[in-house]
Amino acid sequence: MMKGKDFLTLANCSTQEVRRLLDLAAQMKAGTLNRRLAGNYGAPPILGLLFYKASTRTRVSFSTAIYQLGGQVLDLNTNVTQVSRGEPVADTARVLSRYLDVLAVRTYEQQELEAFARYADIPVINALSDLYHPCQALADLLTVRECFGRLQGITLTYLGDGNNVAHSLLLGCALAGVNIRIATPEKFAPQADIVTKAKNLAAIAGTEITITTDPKMAAENAHALYTDVWASMGQESQAEQRIPTFQAYQLNQDLLSLADPDAIVLHCLPAHRGEEITEEVLEGEQSRVWDQAENRMHAQKALLASILT
Secondary structure, three states: OOOOOEEEHHHHOOHHHHHHHHHHHHHHHOOOOOOEEEEEEEHOEEEEEEEEEOOOHHHHHHHHHHHOOOEEEEEEOOHOOHHOOOOOOHHHOOOOOOOOOEEEEEEEOOOHHHHHHHHOOOOOEEEEEEEEOHHHHHHHHHHHHHHHOOOOOOOEEEOOOOOHHHHHHHHHHHHHHEEEEEEEOHHOOOOHHHHHHHHHHHHOOOOEEEEOOOOHHOOOOEEEEEEOOOOOOOHHHHHHHHHHHHHHEOHHHHHHHOOOOEEEEEEEEEOOOOOOOOOOOOOOEEOHHHHHHHHHHHHHHHHHHHHOO
């Protein structure tokens, strides 16, 4: 169903596609399904990584995933390619299409990502933009399903900034049947148009969506508590001044005590211990952060396999 398709946002996916990706990722992780892919002319498929932002998990997990599928990766450092000198996206996309089988782009603007997809003749994957982080949401859903054996009826609470991670969680949870609560300071809520998209998807799947400024209400009886940094890449200059505004949204033992007794703790990393999450909670028994990080590789492996075959 996804062969040859771009993966720019979960808003363009169906519930069936998300379920199949998660099933495939789980099978690959368990070792019950192994795939070796062929690219153009029968050669191993080549994944290009074009990252305008720093990356650890996304870069390494994508690289490992394509290697395990029998492919190869080209890490296209923007500082030593012509994009750093202002080559138009349209030109870069069309040229890279002649060399690669699939391209993952991490950039500041969703519009630039969509321009790559418009001009490229190969599938383009969103490896993070200002608006969405869909690969992260796939890994998050896989982690929740591993922990609880299901997604339907699970409640996930996200605390902090209504950023790209929050946007993709809204869409992914709505598609997967996970009730989602987003608790943010008033001026940092997720974008209204994305909330509307998520609610439209939720109406089909029977998912509950709650947007609130009350972190305690959002945490009550939740099965998963999730947070992210309070200032995303590109917002570093705002980090210090945001701390007082976000302090009540810190994922700490007090908030965790309000959640379901078997609740899990999630964070997409990198984490600022003592800010959005305490050391005690991040390293505690209920943390599934490291499983979540590993699942980036399995989810992206399933995504690549689905797009390339």
